[in-house]
Amino acid sequence: MGKSNSSSRKTVLLQRNRDPQHGLKISFGVIIAILFLVPIIWMLFVSIKPDGFSTTNPLDWFLPPYTFENYTNIIADTLILRWVWNSLIVGLITTILTLFITSLAAFALSQMKFRFKKTIFVFFLLGLMIPGEATIIPLYEIVKNMGLIDSYAGLILPMIASPLGVIILKSFFDGVPREVIESAVMDGCSNFKLFYKIVLPLAKPALAAIGIFTFIGSWNNFLWPYLSILSETLYTLPVGLPVFNSAYSQAYVLPMTANAVASIPVIIVFLIFEKQIVKGISFTGIKG
């Protein structure tokens, strides 16, 4: 490890020397990065301004006075924490159920022998070509007939059957060394045991990638919750925030505080898991 590190450092130095514009390029990259962050930073600063704040001097947005009163007010007077909680619960349950049912199906398709295996796989593959947005109207009718409109179950269940998840996990399970499987079977391992004791632990990177993906997807899902949830107490954040924000047009502070309350948890989670999230996306993106 140390050796390859020092030799790659040498090529780094070599390349740096060969590119006279390296510093310029970095500065440009940093300027774009700052531009990308400006709206988020602006939101965070406005959220700690005194209520009713407005200015015509751009710098004033970022300078004191600051106050955290808005946060206590927003949390006390609105359902926003409830909406964070709904988004969190829906995201977590969706992720767990998705991982559970897709990994079971992928295990069967990868490691078990049965009739019509190929047909079933192709049937699941078809799902990749069916865009959820285009079947949302009949989906609404189906979920309504099941009596699940305006419920957690109605938010979660339609989202869990991810064909992409099955396909990624199947190709991952296919890569588990034959000897590992065979020696476990020799020891009299049942299929379920083989699944959760051996194959599943080996598939952690794939599961993590799909899990992160599913959670972010659910956290940001707008169209389906927008259609299927009617009660304010069941709103997820993407549905609830606009209702709250629309009530204000010129008052900047409270809407930005609400947006900050909605964003700070995900920003923290992102900063902690940045590496895994980025890796997960390239993992599923390329394989999918």
Place this chain on the structure above:
Amino acid sequence: MNKKSWLRDMKAIPFLLPFFIAYVIFTIFPIFKGLEMSLYDWSLVRKLDFVGLENYQEMFTDPHFWHTLWNTTLFVILTTPTMVFLALGLALFANMRTKLQTFLRSAYFLPSILSVAVISFVVIFMLQPYSGFVNTVLHSIGIETELYWLTDKVLAWITIVVVTLWWTVGFNMVLFLAALQDIPESLYEASEIDGASRWEQFRHITLPQLMPIGRVIVLLQILASYKVFAQILLITGGGPGGATRPLIQYIYEVGFRQNNLGYAATMSYALFFILLILSIIQLKAQRTEER
């Protein structure tokens, strides 16, 4: 023997069944249900009359359908090339060897994890005329014109496109970044010995190596852009005067405001076929990729 294979098949059932049920009910069945609905007058409450192909006839002569389909297509045309080039550029920056690497990657990607509601409302408030952040910055550098970002047709389109780029480009950047890191270092070393300039290296090594993932990104982006809805609904509401209203918003309005799920399902089919054709092209392209 026969009994044995039957037993073997039975063992697979508990593994397949949970996914199979959810998949059939929520992914496959809606396609057939949608077909049925498109042949009826169908309100939010119940099925009304069988109307045959009338909904389809209505669709072909409905100016709003064509207009919103055109808006959606315009959005695809405006976002796809800009998105791909921006993603590539950012990936090149994010791949530079510098201590700031993690900062660059995080900054480019961070907007993607924020909720569409958050990004939309931050933008709405930043773009307010007279008192918003963007116009106050423009005033302070001497641009005195008052820009009405969300109520001028052209500016509204620019806003929607720029916001979409900002919000979603990080995802494509990561895909490019992964591909960049897969390019063998030896290719660059060899070309260096041959005395290739950095531009030549980029043209003859980096770009060709990125072509496969580039094609996938283009197709994924077209698919994603055809489904645009949330940020437009929240930022411009489809305005001014329907100028930015996308197809999904119109489908939503027909279904849930005009109480006509049958016609909404019919138009969903139009979108379905567009996306289906694009998906088939995408899968074909990816298949060729893997070969």
